[in-house]
Amino acid sequence: MAALHYCTSLxxxxxxxMRKRNGDSKT
Known part of the structure; x- marks a missing residue:
């Protein structure tokens, strides 16, 4: 379970x- 939680968090x-980088790139 812990592994799953870690995977999800990662x-x-x-x-x-990625979203932040994309946003910065767009701007």
């Missing part, structure tokens, strides 16, 4: 990071 973090 995926969410990466998603947010």
């Amino acid at each position: 995926a969410q973090f990466t998603r947010d990071l």
Whole structure:
């Protein structure tokens, strides 16, 4: 379970990071 939670957190973090980078690039 802990591994799953970690995986989900990592995926969410990466998603947010990519979104932020995309936003900065757009601007």
